[in-house]
Amino acid sequence: MAEHVAVVGTGLIGGSIALGLRRSGAAVSVVGYDNDPAAMKAALDIGAVSAVAASAEEAVSGADLVVLAMPVDQIPVACDALAGAVADDAIVTDVGSAKVDVVAHGEAAFGGRFAGGHPMAGSERHGIGAAEAQLFDSAWWILTPTQRTWPAAYRGTARLAARLGAKPVAVDPSVHDTLVARLSHLPQLTASALVTTAATAGDRDALLGLAAGGFRDVTRIAASNPDLWIAILRSNREAVLEALGALRGRLAWLGGMIEAGDWAQLREFLDAARRARLDLFAKPTFAGTPVALSTMIPDRPGVLAEVTTAAGELGANIEDLRIVHSSEGGKGRLELIVAGADAAERLSSALATLGYRVERSGVDKDV
Amino acid sequence: MAEHVAVVGTGLIGGSIALGLRRSGAAVSVVGYDNDPAAMKAALDIGAVSAVAASAEEAVSGADLVVLAMPVDQIPVACDALAGAVADDAIVTDVGSAKVDVVAHGEAAFGGRFAGGHPMAGSERHGIGAAEAQLFDSAWWILTPTQRTWPAAYRGTARLAARLGAKPVAVDPSVHDTLVARLSHLPQLTASALVTTAATAGDRDALLGLAAGGFRDVTRIAASNPDLWIAILRSNREAVLEALGALRGRLAWLGGMIEAGDWAQLREFLDAARRARLDLFAKPTFAGTPVALSTMIPDRPGVLAEVTTAAGELGANIEDLRIVHSSEGGKGRLELIVAGADAAERLSSALATLGYRVERSGVDKDV
Numbered sequence: 027m028a029e030h031v032a033v034v035g036t037g038l039i040g041g042s043i044a045l046g047l048r049r050s051g052a053a054v055s056v057v058g059y060d061n062d063p064a065a066m067k068a069a070l071d072i073g074a075v076s077a078v079a080a081s082a083e084e085a086v087s088g089a090d091l092v093v094l095a096m097p098v099d100q101i102p103v104a105c106d107a108l109a110g111a112v113a114d115d116a117i118v119t120d121v122g123s124a125k126v127d128v129v130a131h132g133e134a135a136f137g138g139r140f141a142g143g144h145p146m147a148g149s150e151r152h153g154i155g156a157a158e159a160q161l162f163d164s165a166w167w168i169l170t171p172t173q174r175t176w177p178a179a180y181r182g183t184a185r186l187a188a189r190l191g192a193k194p195v196a197v198d199p200s201v202h203d204t205l206v207a208r209l210s211h212l213p214q215l216t217a218s219a220l221v222t223t224a225a226t227a228g229d230r231d232a233l234l235g236l237a238a239g240g241f242r243d244v245t246r247i248a249a250s251n252p253d254l255w256i257a258i259l260r261s262n263r264e265a266v267l268e269a270l271g272a273l274r275g276r277l278a279w280l281g282g283m284i285e286a287g288d289w290a291q292l293r294e295f296l297d298a299a300r301r302a303r304l305d306l307f308a309k310p311t312f313a314g315t316p317v318a319l320s321t322m323i324p325d326r327p328g329v330l331a332e333v334t335t336a337a338g339e340l341g342a343n344i345e346d347l348r349i350v351h352s353s354e355g356g357k358g359r360l361e362l363i364v365a366g367a368d369a370a371e372r373l374s375s376a377l378a379t380l381g382y383r384v385e386r387s388g389v390d391k392d393v
Numbered sequence: 394m395a396e397h398v399a400v401v402g403t404g405l406i407g408g409s410i411a412l413g414l415r416r417s418g419a420a421v422s423v424v425g426y427d428n429d430p431a432a433m434k435a436a437l438d439i440g441a442v443s444a445v446a447a448s449a450e451e452a453v454s455g456a457d458l459v460v461l462a463m464p465v466d467q468i469p470v471a472c473d474a475l476a477g478a479v480a481d482d483a484i485v486t487d488v489g490s491a492k493v494d495v496v497a498h499g500e501a502a503f504g505g506r507f508a509g510g511h512p513m514a515g516s517e518r519h520g521i522g523a524a525e526a527q528l529f530d531s532a533w534w535i536l537t538p539t540q541r542t543w544p545a546a547y548r549g550t551a552r553l554a555a556r557l558g559a560k561p562v563a564v565d566p567s568v569h570d571t572l573v574a575r576l577s578h579l580p581q582l583t584a585s586a587l588v589t590t591a592a593t594a595g596d597r598d599a600l601l602g603l604a605a606g607g608f609r610d611v612t613r614i615a616a617s618n619p620d621l622w623i624a625i626l627r628s629n630r631e632a633v634l635e636a637l638g639a640l641r642g643r644l645a646w647l648g649g650m651i652e653a654g655d656w657a658q659l660r661e662f663l664d665a666a667r668r669a670r671l672d673l674f675a676k677p678t679f680a681g682t683p684v685a686l687s688t689m690i691p692d693r694p695g696v697l698a699e700v701t702t703a704a705g706e707l708g709a710n711i712e713d714l715r716i717v718h719s720s721e722g723g724k725g726r727l728e729l730i731v732a733g734a735d736a737a738e739r740l741s742s743a744l745a746t747l748g749y750r751v752e753r754s755g756v757d758k759d760v
Contacts, residue, residue: 146605168603197603201595205603208591213611216583218666219643223636224575225669228568233673236535236564236572238513240614244580247607248670252663256656263651269590270648274641276586281637284630289623296619299585302592303615306600 029054032089034082034104036060036069039121039145040095041157044074046190049159059085060154061096068154083111091117091182098122099257102131109135117182119143123206124262125170125199138176141183142199144168144206145192152251160191167192170199171334177323177360196334207265212273214255215266217248317370320361321382333360336376396421399456401449401471403427403436406488406512407462408524411441413557416526426452428463435521450478458484458549465489466624469498476502484549486510490573491629492537492566505543508550509566511535511573512559519618527558534559537566538701544727563701574632579640581622582633584615684737687728688749700727703743 031047033040036058044056058075059082060066069075079085086092086108094101094108101122112118118136122128125142132140147165167187171180184194197205224233224241259266283292323333364370374384398414400407403425411423425442426449427433436442446452453459453475461468461475468489479485485503489495492509499507514532534554538547551561564572591600591608626633650659690700731737741751 146603148605166603202603205591205595205600208587208594209600209604209608212590213587213608215647216587216644217607217611218663219640219647220575220580220583221666221670221673222662223579223639223643224572225673227575228572233572233576236513236533236569237576237673238515240584241576241580242674243610243613244584245670246610248666250667252660252667255663256660259651259659260654260656263654267648267651270644270651272590273586274644274648276590277583277637277641277644280582280586281634281641284626284634284637287627287630289627292626293619293623295589296585296622299588299615300617300619303588303612306588306592306604307609 029091030089031056031091031093032079032085033058033075033093033095034060034085034108035094035096035100036065036074036154037095037097038148038152038154038156038161040093041065041069041072041074041154042147042159042161043093043095043121043145043186043190044069045072045157045159046162047186048073048076050189052189057085057089065154069157072154072157074154074157082108086112086116088113089116091186092119093186094118094120094122097254097257098124098128098261101128105131105135105140112136112139115139117141117179119179119183119186121145122261123210123258124265125168125202127261129170129172129199133172133174138174139179141175141179142170143183143187144170144202145187145190147192152254162187163191165192167194168202169194169196170202171196172199196337203262203265204268207262207269208272211259211262211266212269214247214250215259215270216273217245221245221248316363316365317367317386318361318363319370319374319377319384319386321377321384323360323382333362333377333380333382336380337362337364337373396458397456398423398458398460399446399452400425400442400460400462401427401452401475402461402463402467403432403441403521403524404462404464405515405519405521405523405528407460408432408436408439408441408521409514409526409528410460410462410488410512410553410557411436412439412524412526413529414553415440415443417556419556424452424456432521436524439521439524441521441524449475453479453483455480456483458553459486460553461485461487461489464621464624465491465495465628468495472498472502472507479503479506482506484508484546486546486550486553488512489628490577490625491632492569494628496537496539496566500539500541505541506546508542508546509537510550510554511537511569512554512557514559519621529554530558532559534561535569536561536563537569538563539566563704570629570632571635574629574636575639578626578629578633579636581614581617582626582637583640584612588612588615683730683732684734684753685728685730686737686741686744686751686753688744688751690727690749700729700744700747700749703747704729704731704740 029052031054033044033056036044044058047054047056056075057077057079058066058069059079060069066078070078082104089112092112094104096104101120116139118132118140119142120128120132121143123144125144129142132142145162145165145167147162169180169183187194280292280295364373370386377384396419398421400411400423403411411425414421414423423442424444424446425433425436426446427436433445437445449471459479461471463471468487483506485499485507487495487499487509488511490511492511496507496509499509512529512532512534514529536547536550554561647659647662731740737753744751
């Protein structure tokens with residue numbers, strides 16, 4: 027039987043998800059809906075969706091998996107509005123770039139069936155015209171399960187990511203928001219501030235003559251779509267303010283060093299930043315041979331958060347995960363794929379101290 | 394008769410200048426000197442210099458053109474030290490990335506024979522091992538003439554840049570320093586601050602999972618050499634502090650908008666930044682057919698600064714320039730190449746109001 031997926035919001039991300047699913051070879055029907063009739067029609071024309079709906083409610087009714095892919099500031103409202111329209115056994119996820127507020131609304135509307143997500147892929151372009159089936163290939167796809175998340179909801183969302191070629195990774199919603207504030211939202215604001223600080227300092231020819239490659243790199247993202255960014259910044263207001271405060275404090279501290287001529291301390295700072303940058307992107311992480319672990323777990327909400335949190339604290343990333351339900355009911359077998367023998371060993375020990383009995387098993391590539 | 398060039402400091406920039414000159418086909422001998430004997434030997438081994446000297450004094454004596462290519466904080470000292478060793482008719486230039494202090498020392502030591510320069514090319518690597526003859530190909534080469542600069546010194550330095558494939562452009566030294574503070578030195582400090590702000594917010598795996606392409610771009614320059622950057626920041630301390638203050642003020646203003654929920658104003662700011670970024674790198678500047686202008690000028694210092702400043706104020710960039718001395722003495726013909734008929738027209742009018750009688754002439758590609 028074919029799986030029914032509803033994609034609400036057929037822009038760059040929603041359109042790419044739909045297109046990727048349809049091209050993945052899986053038996054899946056994708057119904058699309060977008061407030062913008064032109065975007066919806068384009069999604070149908072390029073074959074991203076197999077059908078369009080007259081409303082978001084109509085799109086989600088009868089779906090096994092609902093993907094909320096509208097701009098992030100519209101997701102909480104959509105959760106509230108669609109609470110009654112989604113089937114009781116359907117899984118709901120989203121693609122918003124801030125998670126605390128979205129997850130709160132998602133869980134209020136759908137309970138444990140909601141599992142928040144944030145695919146780390148995009149494009150400087152936007153809209154269905156820029157959609158492509160390969161957009162998520164090899165990208166990280168952040169999942170933000172909580173104590174309430176049903177294992178099946180996590181699993182279904184992780185499987186969606188994997189089908190599109192992405193690598194799912196679980197992060198706590200508030201940790202996610204703090205990190206994206208510092209890794210994405212703050213750099214965006216800062217790039218825009220740097221451009222305007224420079225642009226007011228001289229005429230275009232002089233600026234262009236003196237703007238080297240570094241300035242191009244640093245300010246590239248300032249050319250992004252302002253409407254999308256307002257939606258993102260609104261949705262992560264607290265964490266963005268906190269990050270902005272941290273940066274301003276750091277710049278004040280740097281100014282103090284320059285003012286005082288404390289070049290030794292400034293050199294130390296630049297060197298620490300250099301090492302942090304090199305370390306961060308030095309090599310692909312999660313390298314190492316995949317190792318599969320499995321353990322019996324009680325089939326209740328919260329277990330998954332417990333396990334993924336333990337893994338996160340150890341830096342042992344879970345590359346893939348599935349839950350095989352026991353025929354006896356009330357129990358299931360959790361299968362985890364971890365990269366590298368070391369990480370697998372550490373995770374086994376940590377789970378053992380939590381009372382789980384962990385076994386190694388073969389890696390089943392078809393999870 | 395072969396031209397004699399001395400390059401003091403045979404690192405990435407000095408080595409690349411030497412290599413480019415030797416490969417340019419011009420009859421030129423290049424003598425090199427470096428405080429680091431290994432760097433000097435490497436310059437000789439790769440054929441960047443035709444000979445090495447036992448001291449900087451020995452290298453510059455007998456040279457027609459002296460290029461000071463040591464780290465920028467050592468250039469003022471080098472000017473002071475070499476004042477007596479350079480021939481009275483030799484031209485002296487430098488490659489320092491901050492100019493006010495360097496030009497002051499250069500003029501104190503060499504008078505109008507000194508013309509400051511700043512080639513806008515580099516590499517994340519450094520040292521003679523990274524030197525390449527093509528480093529300056531199609532790059533801007535900023536020249537910072539003042540009222541004291543001899544036309545011959547400007548001309549000789551511009552010709553050096555052109556020989557290496559670079560495009561010379563004249564900017565006032567203090568304007569240069571303000572602009573590079575905002576276009577280069579501030580972005581460098583900010584990229585380092587953004588890296589450390591992010592790196593303290595979570596573990597490496599979570600950071601890496603969430604760090605998208607934008608963060609990579611923004612922070613790429615944070616991996617640069619701290620020692621070079623300390624030298625640069627020291628040399629441009631006042632302008633860097635001013636730029637840092639401007640950025641901090643802007644970030645505080647942005648924080649205020651987010652705090653107040655003034656999304657309309659924030660959107661306007663992001664949109665202005667977006668347009669500034671797109672405009673800045675929208676198209677190559679100085680496009681348009683080259684137009685040659687020529688005018689008689691009194692052969693005295695200051696004339697050149699007057700003309701180049703007038704052009705700069707009009708945004709009419711001088712792509713090339715030469716002075717043909719009159720056989721009568723005391724006068725010369727200044728020939729300018731300007732890109733595009735519009736710019737040529739505006740410059741002609743401006744120079745006319747300054748009392749110069751300007752004629753159009755054919756473009757002589759061999760200037």
